[in-house]
Amino acid sequence: MYVCLCNAVTDKVIRKVVQQHQPQTMKELRQLCPIGTDCGKCIRQAREILVEEQDNA
Ligand code: FES
Numbered sequence: 001m002y003v004c005l006c007n008a009v010t011d012k013v014i015r016k017v018v019q020q021h022q023p024q025t026m027k028e029l030r031q032l033c034p035i036g037t038d039c040g041k042c043i044r045q046a047r048e049i050l051v052e053e054q055d056n057a
Contacts, residue, residue, distance in 0.1 A: 005042070
């Protein structure tokens with residue numbers, strides 16, 4: 001499922017990036033993949049995925 005439509009980033013991609021690079025913040029996550037660079041609508045969902053993956057780690 002696409003989280004960021006503007007940049008065609010899926011939840012799978014975000015989960016993989018979080019697992020591999022373990023970003024601690026949204027800022028760090030955004031340095032690793034292009035989310036929220038345009039309309040910003042994806043930020044909230046991307047944060048939820050980040051927190052979910054951090055909890056699962
Ligand atoms: Fe991510 Fe627009 S959906 S910046």
